[in-house]
Amino acid sequence: xxxxxxxxxxxxxxxxxxxxxxxxxxxxxxxxxxxxxxxxxxxxxxxxxxxxxxxxxxxxxxxxxxxxxxxxxxxxxxxxxxxxxxxxxxxxxxxxxxxxxxxxxxxxxxxxxxxxxxxxxxxxxxxxxxxxxxxxxxxxxxxxxxxxxxxxxxxxxxxxxxxxxxxxxxxxxxxxxxxxxxxxxxxxxxxxxxxxxxxxxxxxxxxxxxxxxxxxxxxxxxxxxxxxxxxxxxxxxxxxxxxxxxxxxxxxxxxxxxxxxxxxxxxxxxxxxxxxxxxxxxxxxxxxxxxxxxxxxxxxxxxxxxxxxxxxxxxxxxxxxxxxxxxxxxxxxxxxxxxxxxxxxxxxxxxxxxxxxxxxxxxxxxxxxxxxxxxxxxxxxxxxxxxxxxxxxxxxxxxxxxxxxxxxxxxxxxxxxxxxxx
Amino acid sequence: xxxxxxxxxxxxxxxxxxxxxxxxxxxxxxxxxxxxxxxxxxxxxxxxxxxxxxxxxxxxxxxxxxxxxxxxxxxxxxxxxxxxxxxxxxxxxxxxxxxxxxxxxxxxxxxxxxxxxxxxxxxxxxxxxxxxxxxxxxxxxxxxxxxxxxxxxxxxxxxxxxxxxxxxxxxxxxxxxxxxxxxxxxxxxxxxxxxxxxxxxxxxxxxxxxxxxxxxxxxxxxxxxxxxxxxxxxxxxxxxxxxxxxxxx
Numbered sequence: 001x002x003x004x005x006x007x008x009x010x011x012x013x014x015x016x017x018x019x020x021x022x023x024x025x026x027x028x029x030x031x032x033x034x035x036x037x038x039x040x041x042x043x044x045x046x047x048x049x050x051x052x053x054x055x056x057x058x059x060x061x062x063x064x065x066x067x068x069x070x071x072x073x074x075x076x077x078x079x080x081x082x083x084x085x086x087x088x089x090x091x092x093x094x095x096x097x098x099x100x101x102x103x104x105x106x107x108x109x110x111x112x113x114x115x116x117x118x119x120x121x122x123x124x125x126x127x128x129x130x131x132x133x134x135x136x137x138x139x140x141x142x143x144x145x146x147x148x149x150x151x152x153x154x155x156x157x158x159x160x161x162x163x164x165x166x167x168x169x170x171x172x173x174x175x176x177x178x179x180x181x182x183x184x185x186x187x188x189x190x191x192x193x194x195x196x197x198x199x200x201x202x203x204x205x206x207x208x209x210x211x212x213x214x215x216x217x218x219x220x221x222x223x224x225x226x227x228x229x230x231x232x233x234x235x236x237x238x239x240x241x242x243x244x245x246x247x248x249x250x251x252x253x254x255x256x257x258x259x260x261x262x263x264x265x266x267x268x269x270x271x272x273x274x275x276x277x278x279x280x281x282x283x284x285x286x287x288x289x290x291x292x293x294x295x296x297x298x299x300x301x302x303x304x305x306x307x308x309x310x311x312x313x314x315x316x317x318x319x320x321x322x323x324x325x326x327x328x329x330x331x332x333x334x335x336x337x338x339x340x341x342x343x344x345x346x347x348x349x350x351x352x353x354x355x356x357x358x359x360x361x362x363x364x365x366x367x368x369x370x371x372x373x374x375x376x377x378x379x380x381x382x383x384x385x386x387x388x389x390x391x392x393x394x395x396x397x398x399x400x401x402x403x404x405x406x407x408x409x410x411x412x413x414x415x416x417x418x419x420x421x422x
Numbered sequence: 423x424x425x426x427x428x429x430x431x432x433x434x435x436x437x438x439x440x441x442x443x444x445x446x447x448x449x450x451x452x453x454x455x456x457x458x459x460x461x462x463x464x465x466x467x468x469x470x471x472x473x474x475x476x477x478x479x480x481x482x483x484x485x486x487x488x489x490x491x492x493x494x495x496x497x498x499x500x501x502x503x504x505x506x507x508x509x510x511x512x513x514x515x516x517x518x519x520x521x522x523x524x525x526x527x528x529x530x531x532x533x534x535x536x537x538x539x540x541x542x543x544x545x546x547x548x549x550x551x552x553x554x555x556x557x558x559x560x561x562x563x564x565x566x567x568x569x570x571x572x573x574x575x576x577x578x579x580x581x582x583x584x585x586x587x588x589x590x591x592x593x594x595x596x597x598x599x600x601x602x603x604x605x606x607x608x609x610x611x612x613x614x615x616x617x618x619x620x621x622x623x624x625x626x627x628x629x630x631x632x633x634x635x636x637x638x639x640x641x642x643x644x645x646x647x648x649x650x651x652x653x654x655x656x657x658x659x660x661x662x663x664x665x666x667x668x669x670x671x
Contacts, residue, residue: 368473373510376470377524377580378498378531387523391514 009064014046016067017169021135024070028138029117038131048128057311057343058282062251063225068197070136071097071161071168077104081159084191086217086408092155097163098170098198099139111151111184112144120175120203123231124257130229133171133201140173143186147179147207153402155187160224162194169197176202178210178238185402186212190226191219191248199227206238208262213241215405217412220248222277229255236262236291243400245409246273246281247416253282253311260287260294260322271300272396272409274416275308282311289322289355296326301396302333303389304340314359315347322352329359334366334392336385386417423447424469424588424619429480430644431468438464440644441480446588446637451620453630453655456641457663462623463507465641466592469621470504471497484588498524499531501587505577505594512564517576520564521546521583528584549582553609570597578609589613589620595629607632627659642667 021039025032048055078096082104085092091108093115094101100115107113119142124130145151162168178184190198198220206212220226226249234240244254258267267287275281287296302310312331333342346359366388374384393413400406424446431439438461446452456462468475469482471494482489489497512520526536537545546560553575565573574594581589591610595603610620610633622633630638630652638654639646640663648654648666658666 369510370512372472372494373506373512374520374524375494376472376498376504376506377520377584378495378528379524380495380527380531381493383523383527384495387515387520388512391512394514 010047010049010060013064014042017132017136018043020070024136028136034122035135038125038134041126042128042131042135045128047132054284054313057313057345058251058253058280060251063197066167066195068167068169070138071099071170072163072166073099078159078161081161081191081193084219085155085157085189086187086411088153088155088187088404088408090153090155090187092157093141094157094159095139095141095172096159097161097168097196098158098172100141108151108154110145110149111154112146114142115139118173120173120177123201123203124229127229129199129227130201133173133199133229136169137171137173137201140175143174143176145178145182145184148181149179150183153185153187153404155189158190158192158198158200160192160194160196160198160221162192162196162221165194167195167197169199172198172200174200174202175204176212177205178207178212180207180209182207182210184212185215185405187215187217187405187408189217189219192221192224194221195223196221197225197227200229202228202230204230204232204240206232206234206240208235209237210235211239211241213402214243215400215402215409216242216244217408218244218246218248218252218254219412220252222248222250222279224249226252228253230257232256232258232267234258234260234262234265234267237264238262239266241266241268242270243268243396243409244271244283245412246271246275246283247412249281250278251280253284256285258285258287258296259290260296261290263291263293265291265294267296269296269298270396270399272393273300273302273310274393274413275303275310276305277308278306279308280311281308282313284311284313286315286317287327289316289318289325289327292321292323292325294322294325296328298329299396299399300331301393302342303336303392304333304342305336307337307339309341309343311343312361313345313347315349316357316359318348318350318352318355318357320351323354325352325355325357327355327357331359331361332392333363334389335363336366336389389417423485424621425481425483427481429465429468429482430478431464432476432478433464433474437478438644439468442641442644442646444639444646446619446621448587448619449616450636451614451622451633452637452639453622453624453635454639454641455624455655455658457667460641461644462641463592466504466590466621466623469590470494470502495527495531498584499528503581503584503586503589505574505581505589505591507592507596509565509573509577511566513566515564516560517562517564518543518546518560521580524580525583546583549579552612553579553582554605555579571599571602574598574606575602578606581613582609585613587617587619589618591620591622593623593625595624595626603629604632627655630655640666
């Protein structure tokens with residue numbers, strides 16, 4: 001009975017989004033063909049439900065508690081939110097409630113940026129949250145780095161205000177494209193206040209021998225819903241090096257589809273997550289080794305306190321022709337409370353016969369011996385515990401070579417711990 | 423002064439200590455010897471506050487403070503230091519950060535000013551030089567990838583930096599070659615003075631050639647069955663524990 005009720009509530013929420021679309025359709029930018037097609041699919045299949053294998057551990061039911069509206073056009077500054085952006089000396093593109101704010105942005109030189117509508121070509125059509133994004137998306141940045149250009153660092157910020165407790169839902173659609181041999185570090189930060197739904201899609205193209213470093217900081221409001229779907233295509237000799245820090249949101253899902261489509265391409269999908277209270281955080285990745293001699297690395301570290309729940313679903317597909325694939329996946333969780341829960345689902349699908357693929361998963365508590373060792377040296381219990389949690393995450397964080405980015409991540413870690421101790 | 427009276431303790435249902443009486447006056451080094459399973463390590467863990475042991479009777483105090491009522495970190499701030507038989511690896515924790523955090527935690531607890539990074543590094547480097555430890559051991563993660571000898575040296579380095587009033591050395595000689603044994607012993611001897619006392623737990627007389635104790639105690643089946651001067655260690659080495667245990671029975 002309860003399953004049927006959940007589905008009904010989700011259906012009502014899907015219907016509410018479709019109704020919004022009907023009302024807004026004429027005012028949404030760009031071609032309506034893709035939007036209409038997405039709407040048709042959503043009408044037929046609804047939002048992802050617990051009966052779908054890919055959504056077994058993450059239920060969208062909490063979003064049915066709210067009625068989400070499209071945000072009002074943001075006009076005022078949001079100094080509190082701006083102040084929370086990491087201090088990184090780099091140009092930035094700032095979106096408030098899903099809409100680009102030129103007055104808060106400092107566009108970069110040497111990078112072509114286009115805003116004013118959903119960016120990039122269609123990717124992952126049929127993925128339900130992507131369809132929702134396609135149907136209702138209003139804005140986004142298309143970021144293009146030309147062949148051979150080293151474009152330095154760019155900050156892409158999403159601020160959410162929940163103005164007048166309107167519970168905005170926004171669906172940014174960004175695209176990043178690096179030409180042959182191009183280089184960029186993209187620092188992507190999402191934060192906000194109140195209850196809102198941020199359902200973003202980011203499409204990434206890394207051309208031959210290009211290198212994208214992608215540092216993602218999900219610092220959303222603890223009451224917010226955050227869904228981010230990322231598609232990355234990495235061509236021959238290209239590298240996509242990402243690190244995702246997840247601290248915020250009541251319910252979040254970070255879904256990454258990475259295609260290694262040219263020989264000698266590399267993808268790093270590392271992550272650190274710290275969740276507490278009733279937070280639910282899902283990291284789902286599908287890495288496809290399509291070409292031979294590619295390498296993928298994934299270390300995901302999760303700290304769960306109170307009744308928080310972490311989900312890791314990591315799939316590595318190795319196509320028939322993808323010989324000499326080197327795939328590594330490690331997923332480790334540290335549980336600080338008996339009520340915390342971690343769900344892990346590693347999956348390897350290998351159709352080539354000359355590959356090296358390994359995966360591992362651990363779930364554990366703070367080591368009592370380590371804790372006693374520190375305390376015997378005079379470090380008080382709480383500080384010792386904090387040190388060990390930091391140490392657990394250090395392996396992941398220390399791998400970030402971008403110094404300012406790493407420092408920003410460390411500041412977030414400290415703040416997280418400080419908020420707990422307070 | 424360390425005073426232990428009638429200390430009895432158990433792990434689960436198993437009684438390990440059966441009434442230990444021991445006094446270590448300030449400035450003295452006492453050795454505890456005894457066969458495997460006598461309760462030597464249990465005694466060291468109980469004095470330093472490791473969870474998992476149940477004290478079923480008796481007392482243990484240091485300079486008038488009831489140790490058994492204190493948290494491990496409070497005992498450390500009071501000046502109690504345990505050199506672990508099996509030092510614990512801390513992946514992700516740098517040795518320098520670990521040492522400085524420990525030192526400053528103790529200083530804070532005692533109401534003393536914290537040491538800033540340059541002063542700490544100067545202190546640490548000087549002590550490492552005395553222990554023939556390369557500088558890069560400060561950068562490495564605590565005990566991770568250290569050889570057995572390096573781990574023991576790292577314990578003595580911690581002792582040298584934290585400057586305890588009572589050091590409990592739990593088989594610090596195990597796994598050391600003769601050169602390392604000499605260096606580690608010199609590190610302990612350097613601490614000797616009127617405000618330093620130590621309990622040296624060992625199987626072998628060899629260590630006591632380097633760290634010459636004021637008293638030697640034999641622990642067997644959870645009780646001290648004989649005490650004497652340094653010559654007792656030589657007697658044990660010559661005749662083994664069996665004779666002494668039989669005499670006491």
